[in-house]
Amino acid sequence: MSEHVIHFIYLASTACFILSLKWLGAVPTAKRGVIVGTLGMALAIGGTLLEPTIENFRFIAAAVVVGTIIGVPMAMMPMTAVPQRTALSHAFGALAATLVGTAEYFLHAPHIARFTMGALAIEVILGGLTVTASLMAAGKLQEIIPTRAILFRGQHYLNLAVLGLAVLIGIYLVIDPGAWWLFPIMLGLCLVFGVLLIIPIGGADMPTVIALLNSYAGLAASMMGFVLNNKLLIVAGALDGSSGLILSIVMCKAMNRSMANVLFGGFGSASSAQGAGVKGEARALTPEDATLVLQAARSVVVIPGYGMAVAQAQHVVCELAELLEENGAEVKYAIHPVAGRMPGHMNVLLAEADVPYEQLVEMDDINPIMETVDVAIVIGANDVVNPAARTDESSPIYGMPIINADKARTVFVLKRSMASGFAGIDNPLFFNENTRMIFGDAKKTLQALISEFKNS
Amino acid sequence: MTADMLPNLYVFLLATFVGLEVIRRVTPLLHTPLMSLTNAISAISVVGALVIAGRAETSLSTFLGTVAVAASMVNVVGGFMITYRMVRMFKGRDQK
Numbered sequence: 333m334s335e336h337v338i339h340f341i342y343l344a345s346t347a348c349f350i351l352s353l354k355w356l357g358a359v360p361t362a363k364r365g366v367i368v369g370t371l372g373m374a375l376a377i378g379g380t381l382l383e384p385t386i387e388n389f390r391f392i393a394a395a396v397v398v399g400t401i402i403g404v405p406m407a408m409m410p411m412t413a414v415p416q417r418t419a420l421s422h423a424f425g426a427l428a429a430t431l432v433g434t435a436e437y438f439l440h441a442p443h444i445a446r447f448t449m450g451a452l453a454i455e456v457i458l459g460g461l462t463v464t465a466s467l468m469a470a471g472k473l474q475e476i477i478p479t480r481a482i483l484f485r486g487q488h489y490l491n492l493a494v495l496g497l498a499v500l501i502g503i504y505l506v507i508d509p510g511a512w513w514l515f516p517i518m519l520g521l522c523l524v525f526g527v528l529l530i531i532p533i534g535g536a537d538m539p540t541v542i543a544l545l546n547s548y549a550g551l552a553a554s555m556m557g558f559v560l561n562n563k564l565l566i567v568a569g570a571l572d573g574s575s576g577l578i579l580s581i582v583m584c585k586a587m588n589r590s591m592a593n594v595l596f597g598g599f600g601s602a603s604s605a606q607g608a609g610v611k612g613e614a615r616a617l618t619p620e621d622a623t624l625v626l627q628a629a630r631s632v633v634v635i636p637g638y639g640m641a642v643a644q645a646q647h648v649v650c651e652l653a654e655l656l657e658e659n660g661a662e663v664k665y666a667i668h669p670v671a672g673r674m675p676g677h678m679n680v681l682l683a684e685a686d687v688p689y690e691q692l693v694e695m696d697d698i699n700p701i702m703e704t705v706d707v708a709i710v711i712g713a714n715d716v717v718n719p720a721a722r723t724d725e726s727s728p729i730y731g732m733p734i735i736n737a738d739k740a741r742t743v744f745v746l747k748r749s750m751a752s753g754f755a756g757i758d759n760p761l762f763f764n765e766n767t768r769m770i771f772g773d774a775k776k777t778l779q780a781l782i783s784e785f786k787n788s
Numbered sequence: 789m790t791a792d793m794l795p796n797l798y799v800f801l802l803a804t805f806v807g808l809e810v811i812r813r814v815t816p817l818l819h820t821p822l823m824s825l826t827n828a829i830s831a832i833s834v835v836g837a838l839v840i841a842g843r844a845e846t847s848l849s850t851f852l853g854t855v856a857v858a859a860s861m862v863n864v865v866g867g868f869m870i871t872y873r874m875v876r877m878f879k880g881r882d883q884k
Contacts, residue, residue: 353810356875358815366871369825373828376834377864381842383842385839386842387843387844392842399857399858399862403869404865404869407867418824425831425863427859428857431837431855431856431859432833439845543823546823546830550826556836560839565832568830568832570807572829572830574803574808676816676818676819679817679819680820680821680874689878690880
């Protein structure tokens with residue numbers, strides 16, 4: 333098969349990927365986007381298999397079967413497990429890039445041009461650290477390993493030293509690609525760095541970190557394109573890299589923090605908890621009394637957080653919302669960009685529970701009308717509705733944009749206990765005049781509200 | 789190989805800008821499917837893995853290539869499937 337045909341197939345595949353991301357931009361065209369993306373990947377794989385140098389199809393067939401056997405169950409995971417699933421798939425993607433880079437190096441060393449060697453070193457460094465970092469992130473999200481941030485003395489110096497050494501070895505390899513024994517050391521250092529990188533990251537920072545790892549996995553694929561002189565890889569990797577970059581910037585802005593602060597801050601560790609402290613008494617409310625308030629409400633805003641996902645409460649939330657709408661109230665869901673454990677986490681859960689997407693409102697669109705809202709129901713969210721971010725300069729989250737739940741006429745907070753949120757910060761919202769706490773498991777509370785509503 | 793260095797850098801630069809422009813317009817509503825789709829697209833590493841595994845030059849390269857094909861196929865199959873599952877869940881009021 334002529335080489336030109338393969339090139340044209342790759343060109344078509346590149347166009348498919350760009351269109352795919354463009355169409356994913358809005359809900360009505362999103363399905364088409366995924367289909368075109370799949371087509372692009374099919375073209376890329378089909379085109380590659382036409383390559384005359386590929387002779388050994390037995391191993392390839394076996395690998396495709398194994399990959400499919402693992403891939404299908406990973407596509408069937410419940411939506412609540414999407415953050416850890418995504419982290420895990422970042423690890424698989426980065427693993428592929430790292431292995432290809434390693435194979436390329438040992439095939440061609442020492443006859444590797446400097447520029448190629450540079451790209452190869454970046455590919456293996458980014459790939460290697462992403463493999464272990466993603467596995468660690470998946471472990472934290474699945475709660476196999478402790479989710480809180482772990483800090484120790486000299487942590488930053490250790491991390492920087494490990495990464496710095498790996499980069500120095502990478503630079504040395506560019507100068508002398510024949511020093512093959514250095515290559516495994518560089519790879520090993522990156523694997524260690526990946527673990528070290530995630531140790532000080534708490535659960536609340538996972539959205540940013542997952543986005544960043546997404547970016548690294550893409551850049552590693554792009555670097556592979558430089559090594560193999562394949563423009564399809566360069567483009568697809570760069571698209572992925574820029575997507576991860578944008579998402580992590582969006583997440584950082586939503587927390588009013590810099591990337592460095594997320595990576596090195598150790599936010600969510602016990603030691604960072606501070607702030608002015610809150611005095612006052614929280615007022616509890618029974619589901620029966622809460623129902624009376626809800627029956628009178630004309631506009632209700634639900635503010636979900638990670639707690640909703642933990643309690644698997646998205647379906648009952650939707651059921652209650654439908655009852656409220658039948659009762660003539662207008663119901664909206666206010667989604668904070670960092671609510672949950674990955675970008676857009678809440679939207680997917682609520683969409684799964686059949687909430688029409690028109691009802692999912694972004695923070696910036698809900699805040700201006702918050703004062704006109706009769707009841708705001710906070711479900712498993714804490715830091716994203718903490719008014720201390722607006723008012724208390726000594727609070728660690730001061731300056732973070734929040735959903736102004738406290739401005740609603742009445743605020744219901746569904747919460748297990750008075751324990752503080754992930755960041756370990758007191759929340760003055762719970763002690764406000766207009767706030768009522770409904771203690772208990774969010775799902776059970778909502779079910780109680782629903783049955784009260786139906787009985788009255 | 790080095791002759792293509794500059795054109796490749798141009799391609800990388802332009803693709804990054806295209807990516808930034810396209811992704812910036814994606815509604816936050818779909819940020820989870822977006823990440824899942826870009827993750828599936830980055831399984832494009834499968835192209836490099838197929839070549840290494842298929843050429844079977846040394847036993848080390850064949851082994852690494854084959855594992856890499858399997859790893860990226862996980863994302864090719866799983867990534868596009870779960871993204872499709874997700875975007876199908878987003879329905880408007882009139883579709884209920």
